[in-house]
Amino acid sequence: MTRRLLWPPFCRRHILVVVVLWLLLASCAVPLGIEPLPPDKYPHFIDDSSKDSLLRAIDRQLHYLDTQEPETQARIGSETITYSSLRQSIEGFKEIIKRGLSPFELNRVIHKHFTVYEAAGRDKQKQILLTGYYEPLFAGSYDARPPYMYPLYAIPDSLVTEQGETPSITKIGRLTEHGNLRPYWSREEIERNNLLQGSELVYLRDPLDAYLLQVQGSGRIKLPDGNIRAIHFAASNGLEYNSLGKLFVDEGIMTKDEVNIPRMRSYFSEHPEAIKPMLNHNPRYIFFKWGDEHGPKGSLGETLTPGRSIAIDQTILPTGAIGYLVSRKPVLNKEGDIEYWVPLKRFVIPQDSGAAIQGAGRVDLFWGHGVYAEAAANHMKETGKLYFLLQKNFELPEKIR
DSSP: OOOOOOSOOOOOOOOHHHHHHHHHHHTTOOOSSEEEOOGGGOOOOOOOSOHHHHHHHHHHHHHHHHTSOTTOEEEETTEEEEHHHHHHHHHHHHHHHHTTOOHHHHHHHHHHHEEEEEEOOSSTTOOEEEEEEOOOEEEEESSOBTTBOEEEEOOOTTOEEEEOSSTTOEEEEEEOTTSOEEOOOOHHHHHHHTTTTTOEEEEESOHHHHHHHHHHSEEEEEOTTSOEEEEEEEEEOOOOOOOHHHHHHHTTSSOTTTOOHHHHHHHHHHOGGGHHHHHTTOOOOEEEEEOOTTOOBOTTSSBOOTTTEEEOOTTTSOSSSEEEEEEEEEEEOTTSOEEEEEEEEEEEEEEEOOTTOOSTTEEEEEOOSSHHHHHHHHHOEEEEEEEEEEESSSSOOSSOO
16 A cells, blocks of 8 residues: 555656746646536436445544644645645535435435536546455464465565655665665565565465465454454555556466456466566565554555545545445355446545556455455456545535525
8 A cells, every 4th residue: 555645746857948838837737637527417326335334434534634734735626625625525425424315315415515526537438447455364374384484574674765855755765885775675686585584574375375465455364373463554665566467468368357366376376387477577565564453544544444445546536535436346146256246336435545556547446354355356347437526615504405
């Protein structure tokens, strides 16, 4: 889970004339991540999950905003508003949800009191690609003993962070003997040379399990004595993320529609010699810390709510507004296999980010843990739509008319 970055400027160093021209244009440009919709283009708002889970996710978002300076500014479409006003917008939405309105009344109130924005998506139809993530459960041991031979590491002493040119940028690396900051070691360098000896946190019994926990960012470890401990993201080596699934497609091993975690696991079982070079294709490495029973925290520092929290590209899409997600979700049979798919329509809260979640057309939905969460996260590669809601005026309505 990567750190939060709110609307930073994108900058390239070309010749002076181009830089000056770009800065002049950027000063008045509207971010392309979302745009407002006319009321007749609003989606029909219904919610297919529980009111309690939505209110819980909203309260966590309000808690996050309470930790920020009230006059901090956020950009939502063409609007620049303070966190204080954003908090009022979310409070207004919370009051509406608490009333348990019928779908007809809910839509009438949203049309009257909220501006709805649509994410630009990844194509002309403004469709997003929706994937899922979850807390996997893997067997592990504090000690290296067969079959537990594949470590997850705590933050090593060699990992150094420095403040970048702006407060929103942090440099990650390692210091040379002369005190210069250099890029941190890649996955291949770490594992080939056993560079992190002494920083082991826990050992797993499968290299793919260790890799997947790094991709998911959090999980749970079942120890030999039967105890289960939560393990959470602590830091990364700061290197670029390369997708294992994309590598399977690029190498012609699977098609886009075929690639998923169960098929990858099956492939590596049949081709064990391929696992190390294919995992090393991703130089990014994640370090962990032990967590608590409250669940993993997203990049905003708040506990994620299963089925409600989403990860987005926070450099393009707004983290503070209420979201609305339209796609589809799987239905499982008694054996835990996917039997069919049904529409997914629900309010969501942007509370996380990820190295693989880039652009206005990528969304990752957190499913929690368990059989359903694993199935949904492992198989979801669905198209959909993402919207954001912002209250038109920031006075809480005493009475909804």
